[in-house]
Amino acid sequence: MLHIANLRASIAGKTIxxxxxxxxxxxxxxxxxxxxxxxxxxxxxxxxxxxxxxxxGTATFDGVDLLALTPEDRAAAGLFLAFQHPVEIPGVGxxxxxxxxxxxxxxxxxLPEIGAMDFLGLAKEHMARLEMDPAxxxxxxxxxxxxxxxxxxxxxxxxxxxPRLAILDETDSGLDIDALRVVARGIERxxxxxxxxxxxxxxxxxxxxxxxxxxxxxxxGRILRSGDHQLAAELxxxxxxxxxxxVPA
Amino acid sequence: xxxxxxxVMDFPSVREEAWRYTPVDEIVSRLEAATAAAMPxxxxxxxxxxxxxxxxxxxxxxxxxxxxxYAAHLSADDDDLPAGLWCGLADLSHGRAAANVALAGxxxxxDAFLARNHADGRDSAVVVIDPGVRIDVPIxxxxxxxPDDGDELGDSATISHPRTIIDVGDDxxxxxxxxxxxxxxxxxxxxxxxxxxxxxAEVDHCRVQTESTAATHIGHTRIEQEEGSLLxxxxxxxxxxxxxxxxxxxxxxTDVQTELSxxxxxxxxxxxxxxxxxxxxxxRCASTQRFRGVVDDHGRGxxxxxxxxxxxxxxxDAHQSNRNLILSPNAEADTRPWLQILADDVRCTHGATVGxxxxxxxxxxxxxxIPLDAARMMLIAAFIRDxxxxxxxxxxxxxxxxxxxxxxxVVATDIxxxx
Numbered sequence: 001m002l003h004i005a006n007l008r009a010s011i012a013g014k015t016i017x018x019x020x021x022x023x024x025x026x027x028x029x030x031x032x033x034x035x036x037x038x039x040x041x042x043x044x045x046x047x048x049x050x051x052x053x054x055x056x057g058t059a060t061f062d063g064v065d066l067l068a069l070t071p072e073d074r075a076a077a078g079l080f081l082a083f084q085h086p087v088e089i090p091g092v093g094x095x096x097x098x099x100x101x102x103x104x105x106x107x108x109x110x111l112p113e114i115g116a117m118d119f120l121g122l123a124k125e126h127m128a129r130l131e132m133d134p135a136x137x138x139x140x141x142x143x144x145x146x147x148x149x150x151x152x153x154x155x156x157x158x159x160x161x162x163p164r165l166a167i168l169d170e171t172d173s174g175l176d177i178d179a180l181r182v183v184a185r186g187i188e189r190x191x192x193x194x195x196x197x198x199x200x201x202x203x204x205x206x207x208x209x210x211x212x213x214x215x216x217x218x219x220x221g222r223i224l225r226s227g228d229h230q231l232a233a234e235l236x237x238x239x240x241x242x243x244x245x246x247v248p249a
Numbered sequence: 250x251x252x253x254x255x256x257v258m259d260f261p262s263v264r265e266e267a268w269r270y271t272p273v274d275e276i277v278s279r280l281e282a283a284t285a286a287a288m289p290x291x292x293x294x295x296x297x298x299x300x301x302x303x304x305x306x307x308x309x310x311x312x313x314x315x316x317x318x319y320a321a322h323l324s325a326d327d328d329d330l331p332a333g334l335w336c337g338l339a340d341l342s343h344g345r346a347a348a349n350v351a352l353a354g355x356x357x358x359x360d361a362f363l364a365r366n367h368a369d370g371r372d373s374a375v376v377v378i379d380p381g382v383r384i385d386v387p388i389x390x391x392x393x394x395x396p397d398d399g400d401e402l403g404d405s406a407t408i409s410h411p412r413t414i415i416d417v418g419d420d421x422x423x424x425x426x427x428x429x430x431x432x433x434x435x436x437x438x439x440x441x442x443x444x445x446x447x448x449x450a451e452v453d454h455c456r457v458q459t460e461s462t463a464a465t466h467i468g469h470t471r472i473e474q475e476e477g478s479l480l481x482x483x484x485x486x487x488x489x490x491x492x493x494x495x496x497x498x499x500x501x502x503t504d505v506q507t508e509l510s511x512x513x514x515x516x517x518x519x520x521x522x523x524x525x526x527x528x529x530x531x532x533r534c535a536s537t538q539r540f541r542g543v544v545d546d547h548g549r550g551x552x553x554x555x556x557x558x559x560x561x562x563x564x565x566d567a568h569q570s571n572r573n574l575i576l577s578p579n580a581e582a583d584t585r586p587w588l589q590i591l592a593d594d595v596r597c598t599h600g601a602t603v604g605x606x607x608x609x610x611x612x613x614x615x616x617x618x619i620p621l622d623a624a625r626m627m628l629i630a631a632f633i634r635d636x637x638x639x640x641x642x643x644x645x646x647x648x649x650x651x652x653x654x655x656x657x658x659v660v661a662t663d664i665x666x667x668x
Contacts (some may be wrong), residue, residue: 072621072624075616081616091632094615101619104619105617
């Protein structure tokens with residue numbers, strides 16, 4: 001589904017991704033771990049189409065050149081990024097935003113628009129599962145939300161947009177144990193045979209709840225080690241330095 | 250002051266504080282080159298559906314002027330007006346029209362534009378509200394310009410001098426909408442409005458200017474508030490090639506509340522100049538000015554906000570904020586507070602910002618599938634929502650939102666510009 005080869009990205013002359021290769025087959029959940037500054041968030045940003053990077057290399061999504069698409073076309077094609085720092089947008093209602101997004105993406109996929117009343121019902125169902133107060137619908141997007149509320153709002157958007165590839169950028173950061181469990185359940189519920197996920201995380205805790213098919217270690221802008229979920233445990237026990245030292249030269 | 254003596258007044262110059270951002274010379278040359286409209290309008294047919302489309306139908310009585318002349322066939326019948334409300338012309342020999350004599354003392358020319366307005370205006374709209382009257386539907390005064398056709402060379406614009414006089418009796422509660430709109434073509438509108446708000450009266454006032462982008466608009470609104478009165482005014486400036494919107498509010502009695510807000514949406518090569526004066530001449534009054542500007546393309550928007558607090562007044566509360574959103578590197582926004590605080594017992598704040606669309610917010614919306622144009626529009630609407638949401642009439646809110654959304658340059662997108 002996602003094929004990345006020799007991906008390089010730099011910003012203001014500073015190289016951040018330095019020849020990254022990664023393949024995520026359909027239906028698989030992959031985790032990317034790595035020390036601060038390894039390039040994890042840059043990878044998420046570049047895949048979602050954020051401006052400002054000089055990018056070269058290949059990234060295809062179902063055979064389509066992802067790097068040539070606008071951010072909105074990537075979303076319509078089925079890519080979703082759960083932001084590490086969801087943006088506060090005062091003045092744009094959460095409900096209006098969500099419904100606009102869902103209907104734009106549905107239209108691009110040839111599906112009929114969902115009317116306001118039906119959408120409200122649907123949103124409330126999704127919110128109940130994420131233990132979110134429906135009052136969040138009438139507030140401005142992420143405005144004044146706590147860290148945990150913002151992350152739940154990301155998972156809410158993900159579950160309503162039904163992406164084919166979800167990239168979760170440190171969705172677990174800043175969550176307490178209860179919120180982490182709710183979010184992990186929300187992610188696990190979306191796991192399906194035709195949906196792939198890329199979970200970017202610092203902490204193996206989330207990976208206990210959402211067990212990945214593959215774990216990759218990103219450092220210096222490249223994938224230095226890959227393995228099954230045992231690798232996450234190894235990282236937790238030994239830290240990045242000793243785990244990466246075991247990589248054959 | 251008679252017309253002859255008024256007409257010798259000089260036009261203001263850009264050296265005067267209140268005209269600093271206005272291209273006065275350009276306006277004066279357009280004004281002097283313009284010719285009065287033929288009557289009735291020859292080039293354009295103005296029908297009720299045209300008025301509905303340009304000004305909206307906001308459920309209340311509507312009186313309509315075309316090129317400054319009263320259009321009876323487009324206006325509400327006298328019989329349909331709510332009790333306690335009289336609408337008509339200043340020169341009608343109706344007893345109520347005499348009320349405007351009371352306004353004579355304040356409806357005087359302070360510059361050559363107003364002198365021209367008074368001397369050359371065709372019909373004056375007079376709205377008189379009896380004391381103690383509560384009218385729930387908005388009273389709508391429409392000034393529509395219909396430039397004469399057959400002017401292919403474009404060497405002469407059609408001029409009109411709309412004049413509106415409104416007298417709100419003590420203890421009355423009313424809502425007022427003034428719309429300045431027009432058909433396509435070159436027009437010069439030199440407008441004046443004078444409003445007296447009686448003791449303890451409450452007025453909601455919306456002023457909406459959506460003239461054609463070839464129009465020149467000079468607007469002057471003077472409002473006098475008496476003791477204990479409340480004014481909530483929202484002004485919306487979208488139309489015109491050069492448009493100046495001057496509002497001066499005089500707080501003459503104690504315990505007056507004045508809430509002014511407004512927005513300009515400025516695109517193409519438009520120039521929009523908003524000049525506000527709030528004059529605290531009495532004690533225990535509170536005023537706020539909240540103005541927003543959205544400037545795109547080669548547009549230029551400016552705001553001057555003056556607060557005067559007269560000597561001898563106490564317990565004055567005066568606040569002002571002006572925020573601007575710049576959508577293109579060629580757009581310009583100027584903002585200038587101008588405070589003359591001549592008393593000690595004053596709480597006064599002012600603040601101004603000029604900023605761009607938030608790139609992070611734009612990316613966030615796009616990453617959810619919302620196309621760039623729509624994402625920009627969402628953020629622009631969010632920026633002015635404080636102001637537009639304060640418009641008390643649902644139909645007018647929708648009318649204004651639709652005009653802003655269809656404003657071509659705002660929606661038109663140049664991706665390069667965002668990089």
